[in-house]
Amino acid sequence: MNREDDFSRLELDLGNCEKNYRYFRSLLEPQTKLLVLVKANAYGHGAVEFAAMMQRAGADYLAVAYPVEGLELRQAGISLPILVLTAGTDHYEEIIEKGLQPSIPNVVSLRKLCAILREKGRRDFPIHIKLDTGMHRLGFMTGELPELLAELADSPEVRVQSIFSHLCVAEDPAEDAFTLAQIRLFRENADRITAALGYRPMRHILNSAGIERFPEYQFDMVRLGIGIYGISARPGVQLAPVASLKCKILQIKTLDNPSDTIGYGRHGHVPAAGMRIATIPVGYADGIDRHFGQGHASFSLKGRRVPTVGNICMDMCMLDVTGVDARVGDTVTIFGEDPTVSELAGILGTIPYEIFTSVPRRIERIVVRH
Numbered sequence: 001m002n003r004e005d006d007f008s009r010l011e012l013d014l015g016n017c018e019k020n021y022r023y024f025r026s027l028l029e030p031q032t033k034l035l036v037l038v039k040a041n042a043y044g045h046g047a048v049e050f051a052a053m054m055q056r057a058g059a060d061y062l063a064v065a066y067p068v069e070g071l072e073l074r075q076a077g078i079s080l081p082i083l084v085l086t087a088g089t090d091h092y093e094e095i096i097e098k099g100l101q102p103s104i105p106n107v108v109s110l111r112k113l114c115a116i117l118r119e120k121g122r123r124d125f126p127i128h129i130k131l132d133t134g135m136h137r138l139g140f141m142t143g144e145l146p147e148l149l150a151e152l153a154d155s156p157e158v159r160v161q162s163i164f165s166h167l168c169v170a171e172d173p174a175e176d177a178f179t180l181a182q183i184r185l186f187r188e189n190a191d192r193i194t195a196a197l198g199y200r201p202m203r204h205i206l207n208s209a210g211i212e213r214f215p216e217y218q219f220d221m222v223r224l225g226i227g228i229y230g231i232s233a234r235p236g237v238q239l240a241p242v243a244s245l246k247c248k249i250l251q252i253k254t255l256d257n258p259s260d261t262i263g264y265g266r267h268g269h270v271p272a273a274g275m276r277i278a279t280i281p282v283g284y285a286d287g288i289d290r291h292f293g294q295g296h297a298s299f300s301l302k303g304r305r306v307p308t309v310g311n312i313c314m315d316m317c318m319l320d321v322t323g324v325d326a327r328v329g330d331t332v333t334i335f336g337e338d339p340t341v342s343e344l345a346g347i348l349g350t351i352p353y354e355i356f357t358s359v360p361r362r363i364e365r366i367v368v369r370h
Contacts, residue, residue, distance in 0.1 A: 016370075040069075064085065066088075160201040167179055167205060170207055170210040206222040212234045231342065248280070276324075302324060
C-alpha cells in the first residue's frame with residue numbers, strides 16, 4: 001500500500017535501484033549472468049518488493065539464504081530461478097515442489113536430496129555445488145572432491161547447474177593475494193568437477209566487491225548483493241541509495257525548565273535557554289540502535305540535522321528541533337541520502353548490512369520513483 005500518511009515507512013527508490021543495476025551490469029560481459037541476493041528480507045529492503053524489481057530489471061537468478069525465503073517468493077509469484085544458499089536437509093520436499101535450487105555443501109546433503117528425488121522418480125534436478133576456497137564456512141574442500149565426484153557419477157537424480165564459492169576479503173586491497181589464491185583454487189577445483197561430469201555447469205565466485213575489483217574473473221555468473229542496495233567497495237564510486245527510512249513527527253513539545261529531563265533514565269537534559277523536542281514513531285524495535293541516543297546520531301528534517309535527545313525507546317525516540325520550523329506531520333529521514341546508512345554504521349562501528357537488516361517487517365516497504 002502506497003500510503004504517504006503512514007507513521008513510518010522504508011521507501012525503495014526504483015530509479016536508484018535501476019541506476020545501481022546498470023552500473024554493475026556495465027562491468028560485465030553481455031553473456032555473463034547476474035544473480036541478485038535477496039536473502040534476509042532483501043537485506044532488510046523487503047524481499048518480495050525487491051525481487052519483483054529485480055525480475056523486471058532483467059536479473060537472471062535470485063538467491064536466498066533459507067528455503068522459507070524462497071517459498072515466500074514463489075508464493076508471491078516470483079518466477080526467476082532461485083538458489084537456496086543454506087538449504088539444510090530438512091526441507092527438500094518443499095524445495096522440490098516449488099522448483100527451488102539448493103546449494104549442496106557436503107555429501108550428506110547430496111545423498112539426502114537424491115534419496116528423496118529417487119522416491120519421486122525425478123531426474124536431472126538442478127543443484128549448485130558449493131566449494132570452500134578459504135572462508136571455511138560451508139562447502140567442499142579439495143580433499144573431499146573424490147567422494148563428491150563418486151556420488152555425482154552415481155546420481156542421475158541431479159544435474160549440476162553451477163559450481164560456486166565465496167570470496168571473504170574481496171573488498172580489501174591489502175588481502176588481494178588471498179583473494180587471487182581463492183580464485184585460483186576455485187578454478188582448479190571447478191575444472192576437476194567439470195571434467196568428471198562431462199558437461200559444463202556455470203561457475204561463479206564474484207560478490208559485489210569482486211565484481212567491482214576483479215571483473216576479469218566473472219566466469220559465467222556473478223552474485224550481486226550489497227552493491228545493488230547502494231554500497232560500493234571502490235573509493236570514489238557513489239552508488240545511489242535505494243532505501244530511505246522515513247517517519248512523521250507525532251508531537252512537539254517546548255520545554256523551558258532546566259530541571260526537566262527527557263526519556264528513560266532521565267538522560268535528556270533541557271538547557272537553560274530551553275528547547276523544542278519532537279517525538280517520532282521509531283525506536284530500537286525498528287532498527288534505531290540505542291547507541292544512536294543521547295545525541296550520538298542526528299537525522300534529517302527540512303534540510304537540517306536534528307540530533308537525538310535522551311535514550312532511544314522501543315517504539316519512539318525524541319529529537320532536538322530547536323530553531324527548526326518543525327510541525328506535527330513533518331517527515332524525518334533516518335537514513336537515505338542524508339544521513340547515509342554508512343554514516344550511521346560508522347557511529348556504531350559496524351557495517352551497512354547491519355543497519356539495513358535491522359529494519360523489521362512491521363515497517364512498511366513502499367516502492368517509489370523520485
